[in-house]
Amino acid sequence: MSGALAQEFFASRWVQRPAHVTQDDGGLPAGFRAAHASAGIKPAGAVDLGLVVCDAPDAVSAARFTRSGVLAPPVLVTRDETTPNGLRAVIANSGNANAATGDAGLQAARLMQRATAETLGLQPATVAVASTGVIGVPLPTAGLPAAIGAAAAALDRGGDVAFSEAIVTTDAFHKRATLTVELPSGTVRLSAQAKGAGMIEPAFATMLCFVQTDAALAPETAELLLGVCVKRSFDRISVDGQLSTNDTVILMCSGSSGVAVAPESEDELRFGEALDALLRMLAIMIVRDGEGARRIGRVVVRGPAPEVVERCARAVANSPLVKTALHGADPNWGRIAQAVGQALPGAAPLALDIAIEGMPVCVGGVAVAYDLGALNAAAAGVEIEYEVGLPLTAPGPPAETEVLFSDLSHEYVTINAEYTT
């Protein structure tokens, strides 16, 4: 099964499976158990509560959060009222973001944290809380204690599937994987469960992602690797340009494999490659599941300075005109030129280059002849690559960045106009 699944998970031309990584048949790494339950937050008794626990008392963790100016109470509790490098459990609900809910929301998040800690016999400061769903509606708490008890009773090494089911909202498919990673010092396992389809954007894009490994990492190593890999994955995607109030990524390391990943070792390099591939693929899966998405794009911008290429890449990735053209398989590169022009006011005349799927369409700011049939065929794929080159102002290599983005579809409008999400 692992061969077929491995192909399915790394199913993007933009992520290579490292040679020392294989997908295995699921289940959490040693030292982890998970489960789900129904807490009455979603209607009709749907699964809406997920619990993942690390059984190793000396677990090491790292976390990253949204930078929104409107932070949801669960983010505030997890960021400010835990020991972020020593988390032992995550309690997460879907169906309600518990955001813009004030003191009552803080009390609700703390209730989730304390009930989980008491049930598991942990310190509250080792329990992270995460929520996702509608903003501005009080979180129903009546069903939480019993549901937390039920989830705790159902904890299982194979609970990653159940946990993954519990954290989705408008997601059309699950985003999870378990990998086996061959390191010089031994074999470790690495798993992650992510959710996200809308309200996905710059600077920190996933809604929720939880990562587990049985490798042993020092807190500094966990922080370093999570930070670098988040910057290369969830920081580089956009569905709709909308930064969430609730984004949370947590890496937990049980050490149960007995394999230690030492700083600046070959083990660290290889483990980092595996984590990078895992998070990049999950990030691409979020874009691919961008509400209603049919195609995804990758824009690569090269230019004179990091802030310039970043601004241009975001402008292209978040342009509804570029996104609708992507949806319609229309290689309408004039909209890319327009978006770059908007990002660089006053820069005219701008000698920009544009290529779609490797075919130059604009050189030095001017349309060039191209094979429209070949271009149309390339634009009809499911992963479309756009390259933008800006004039350099100094010798040396250009700054370069990428953003992966979904198209804009009728289904996005339907999902967001007809449902309160």
Next chain:
Amino acid sequence: MSGALAQEFFASRWVQRPAHVTQDDGGLPAGFRAAHASAGIKPAGAVDLGLVVCDAPDAVSAARFTRSGVLAPPVLVTRDETTPNGLRAVIANSGNANAATGDAGLQAARLMQRATAETLGLQPATVAVASTGVIGVPLPTAGLPAAIGAAAAALDRGGDVAFSEAIVTTDAFHKRATLTVELPSGTVRLSAQAKGAGMIEPAFATMLCFVQTDAALAPETAELLLGVCVKRSFDRISVDGQLSTNDTVILMCSGSSGVAVAPESEDELRFGEALDALLRMLAIMIVRDGEGARRIGRVVVRGPAPEVVERCARAVANSPLVKTALHGADPNWGRIAQAVGQALPGAAPLALDIAIEGMPVCVGGVAVAYDLGALNAAAAGVEIEYEVGLPLTAPGPPAETEVLFSDLSHEYVTINAEYTT
């Protein structure tokens, strides 16, 4: 006819018709003539070329242009190769933006300018050129000289309707008016024709707007009034957040009424009020015609500083989540909180206030009880007002701004995914 039409033109709660202004039955102010023709740019012989001429040799004008870093050749020619305060004619085509077309595009824009000047016996530097349509496609020039000749032969005081027809692209309805303005020194007339439905956004939003008056204005007065009124109209709207490569607004003053508008006079004040109402109403009409739009919103943000309220207002107006909720008549204010949070990273906890149609829904960052039935009913209107209050950091009145914006609809996706515009 004037009474009925006047009601129809000023058909927004957000623009009041000044008491000294009445709508008249069309036709250009004294000293102006206009016409249209077919130049073979649009398919099937559709009207695609508009010409408006001021017959007064001492005409005074003012112009404003997009700030895009990718400026279309017609913008470059009009900005850099005319006497902007002494324009006598505008030649405008639809169906092709003549943008990202390089030297050939510059030659095409100059051809339009020179052919118009020769036909009319004017200096080329007194002829403005404007284009709107698809970007990155060479402008077909073969039919231009004959079409310019045909338009010149058809020039007429009643040609404002024909001119208006010639400049539209995806517009669903025309945006034009002629007003009679009672000034202390006499009666003048003021007319304008605008186009725009997509690629409409910040900092300078119309695609094209041409304004004519038979009042006599000094160049400084024309510059001052056009600058102020553009800032309060086309600068405050967004359909899709996309700054165009071709935006152009031109005010031309024939002086043919014999009524002079002197600086700092009551005439200037009253004329400015009329121009302000005219351009604001045309700007709202562009938003209302935002590709596929069913409802329009106005977000008013009050807060500690101009740049802060501007950032927040743009974030709300350009959020696809807010825009789809507006489309769906869903008063989902959590998306407004989320957009403001994104605009103000690191500001948490943010004690923001939100009201929809005057009903408070969030106070001090926390959801408050409200009458959901009344809120839903209010959200089902065609003009929805959102107010956002940010905490003030200093005594004194808050900074305040507004942005008017269209919703995001299935039709927007259809228009932009299925057609190359």
